[in-house]
Amino acid sequence: MSSVATKVRILLADEDPDSRVELRRAIQRAQLTSAGEVGFGMSAISYALETRPDIILLSVEEPAARALQTAERLTQALPDTPLIVVSSLTDPGMIRRAMLAGARDYLFKPLQAAQLLESITTVLEQQERRRLIQAGQVQRPAGRGTVVLVTGAKGGIGKTVVAVNLALALRLQANQSVVLVDADSTFGDVATMLDMRPEATIVDVFPAADRLDREGIRRYLTAHPSGLQVLAGPPDGAGWEGVSPEVVKKVIDHLAQLFDFVVVDTAGSFDRTVRSLAEVATLILVVTSGEVSSIRDTAGGLARLQMWGVDPARVKVILNRTVSGDGVKPADIQKGLGHDIFWEIPYDRSVGQSVQLGEPLVLNSAGSATARRMRELALRVAGLRRPTAPPPESKPKSGSIFSKLLFGR
Template sequence: MSEQPIKILIVDDNEKARDQLIEQLRFGDVQVVGESGFGAAAYTWAQQLDVDVIVVAIEEPVARCLRTVETLAVGPRSWPVLGISSLGDRETMRKAIVAGVRDYLVRPVSPEELHQTILNLRRVEEARRTVVEQGQGTTRGGTIITVTGVKGGIGKSTVATNLVLALAEQTRQHIAMVDLDLQFGDDAVMLDLVPTRTIEDAANEMGQADLQQIHSYLTDHPSRVRLLAAPATPVGSENIGEEQAGRILEALAATHDYVVADTSAQLEPVSLKAMDLATMVLVVVVPEVPCVRRTKALLTLMQEWGYSRDKVKLIVNQVKKKSEVSIAEIEEVLQYPIFAQIPADPVVSRGISLGTPVVMSAPKTEVGQAFLELGRVLLGLPKKQRRRFGVFGRKQRAEQVSTGRTPLAVGESQPVPTDRPPVPASVVAMRDAEGFGTVGHDGVAEFPVPTRSDTGNGVTRHHGDGPVVELPLARRRESAGD
């Protein structure tokens, strides 16, 4: 461990509580260098003071506290965050962990316990950084989920877009999506987005070490998902190869917690690279004989490539009560367990046309709930309690007994609305211009810079948002310690 004192930032709107923590941390190997309230100012102070560990109070109302934790713990620049709270209930602790805290202490906390927890956080962080530095030059940290399938028309992009929204709906962590169907990718249209920059720009402009630069090529969705769109025209895919795709995926994984990669239906180099780098590959199949036959060939190839069954998961999409091939027959032919079942529903195609995937437009339908449950499973969250098993009740009960895993639920479908909604912005843009329009934004987050003053007690105070009053470097160092 470094011989330098561990630099700590305390984040709490309650000044009295901050002072109490400062008094508890009177140890020679730790140093409180700053304090802040919640919000973007905490991120600014963490950057400017170059802190090692951040202690964040989590008290009611917890929403703003957790948003601050998320910004500090899982942003482009992140720090180990210790949550400290008077709330010891399981739900609050779970939410804090999902938001990104490394550890959670319940008040009252002794100075010794607080001190030891901070030492442990620093030790783990240093070990993590050592592994990263020794790991062939990569800083990858996020989970890559690659969605693939053997043919067009099976709803692969529908699964990918609804999955990424289901993840964003159920976690505060950073979620990105990349459309690797480079010639005819439609993820931007399906999300009703009009990108100004695409993966073509990223491949042509982004250097080997420009991890943070990846954010300037992403388009923000209202759900907090950030999309790296496919090229506006098929010609734009010509200069995007396996090497560029791999570098882009690694950059996204280094700056986001989850990356969903939507691939083409062809086994071309970019798609293969996305599968190689993936933490998990979701293979989408529909209950039709040609698709099942081709999927069997794909699963055989993946086995030859050394992909484990933990990595490759089978998603049966567009399932009906009376399908051409039954669920039991699919499992028998493929000799592969089904990870999730997505029911067929006309509301899905309606959502595609309007740029509002079913997770947004009809989350309470059976298909909406199936996507949300898929997101919960991939996030490792507890499964929701269900009142019944749905149309595959017997099969699902048998699978639950044999595998210990509860399959995705199927509930009752809601009627499709008949009112005609406004035309999505993406459709308007394509109608009024060739290719994509020019309306959009680069998605780069900006944080307000707080003013500050030296209190004379060795701690930098935050006094609200406003222009920063710069202190000379030597003054900042003097004001940071006793």
Template sequence: MSSAPIIRVLIVDDVQESRDNIERLLSFEPDFRVVGKAARGEEGIELALRLQPHVVLLDQTLPDLDGFEVAAAITARAPGIGVILLALDPDPDMLRRAMLAGAREYLTKPFSYEEFVEAVRRVGRLANPGVAVSVPIHSPSAPERSVRETAGRDGRVIAVLGAKGGVGRTFLATNLAIALRRRSGAEVTLVDCDLMRGDVGVLLNLNPQRSWVDLARTSGILDGELVEEVLTRHASQVRVLLAPAYPDEAEQITADRVREALLELRSRSDFVIVDTAGGYEEVTLACADISDILVWVFTLEMTAIKDTRLFIEFLDRLGYKSKRLILVLNQVNHVAGLSPDDVEQSLRFPVGVRIPFDPAAVIRSINEGTPLAWEQPQHRVVAEIDRLADLLLETKEVNEQPATTRRRRFLPRFGASAIVR
């Protein structure tokens, strides 16, 4: 018998029958407690701030305010509360609006009981994992805890993110992994988490004989030896977990499985570099949750700069107070009409690395499957990627020091504004 923290839940829905049905579903789980119910948005905000639940189950359509407004109001004033938005519309734009409003999950009705319970428990753990009150339940502890307790190493997970295709996420992730290995001799694992369109194998000229699909086919907690078996070793000695060969196979891989695999790889690596899909997909958000450092890649296009500003605000609203964010400006050139300094001033956030524009060299390396960091380590593009690798190596050293010295060394390097608050 083990114990699990009680997850306190507030229900906000204007339909009495819906409120009752949700409460009935929650009553089947011994670690869920409904602490309040509201029929209007303003009432929901007031109860959330007063009761401080771990999770707010929030209907998108309310008589006074819409769900996005309520979510934004709650998370702005109490970022530790996890909001799950319940909606009828599966439109990706609605999901994006929900995430920008601060929601941790977006469930489309009708949803299954298992999906519902899993979402509440996941958001509840993230909202307040240190709940003191607990009740006994007959179930194993969370997979994340089981994996973490068997950790042999204490690696760092670095998620490489970007709002859309074409900004250079995969190019940077691939070359960064090789640069870290080359400059430190560390055990580096590169993970392709763009599960439907992953191109890490293309950039490294690797055939996906083993991939995420092999991990998806297993049930229960992942076995560490199995995780090792599905990795492919590149000539640079970087280990690679490849995306599925076919897009439809991605449906077999859940966000929870991704979290579990990344935690297992962290315990077996010095660095885990994660290439993600664009936007705010569930798997991408899972990668961000697990990561120690977020590397956001963008270009000098106005749309990319706008997306970067939204991402910084998005992190603030989700309450990623301990996350370290490094901005990487890719394809820097003098014909875009904007300078990196202009971008920094607009974002009010430092750009940590500025990669120069050299399309001929980059495209050739992609087409040949020979990363620049491996074949041309002296190239000017690689020089900036090496600088990013050195920042990450220094950050790892800082975080291995006692807490009394860690903060003083970290802040001067990136600047106080480089830590997402």
């Protein structure tokens, strides 16, 4: 990665001398080539137009107006030069403003060299792909199955529960051919939730990903008695180190040529793998619990997806009630997220037990409202039927405890 990145010329835009020192250090540690340093305003634009850097790194702190105005003008003047914002502000509202100003990624201070390199590599790869698509040299593959990415901003919010039940219900209720992929690079527990003992996992596929033919990938799959095929993950994440997101994407692409549905479970962060998979996903299900901390993180995650250029129509929020009676109203959550809730899954204490036993709810629990909502979700995702349950309350009510916590009003 660094051999590509070292050729990259990076322009630093920052008004604050202390912050400049920090960012300069990160740039040096990442062994990037400096294209110079500028402040904000018109001089930054003319300098950038003169020097034509490959990347612009722009620091944003409060008051952010001038920095964001400079970001907007820079991205207008140099639309093919990706601009990355770096900031100590973690507020989702600020991430959204940076995105609207044209930022292609948003990194937090203190800036780590590895993070900077990762971000640069990803935005440049994305830029190159855009260029090739525009030039007509790359086409979206036809005849592919539907890739459903199940993701979320945190651990323990029910991503795997949703992915496993959705995949099973797509297989059983919607009668589709389905493969469930465990792409959680930290803690692969899909197989455990299905009480399966796979002989191969996704990390066995990675070294062979370039050589695999269309059918070759089948030997790494494990069949569940329902007919669902599973590409399991290593329980401890071993084998994921240093794996390029492009390779993961290739594996998913192979599977999408073989199955009606590829359901992908991921780790609890919007990392490079998720970014890369978001590009090939037909549908991105962002799972959130109803807890305030989860809503905040989800808002940040949604802003990130938007900044990455993911079409909002492909992003659907699933509200999974992992806590009994958390009491936060869907309307308040929608307001906090700035995004509609597509689906709500009620709390059910038998979910915990079903996880322990490796017997997902949709296989049993015929009378459970939670199992029913999961089945209906699968039908909806398969485009087979409209939901039978009423949609969540949609009129925002202002002034609740939740909005006070989230917005301070």
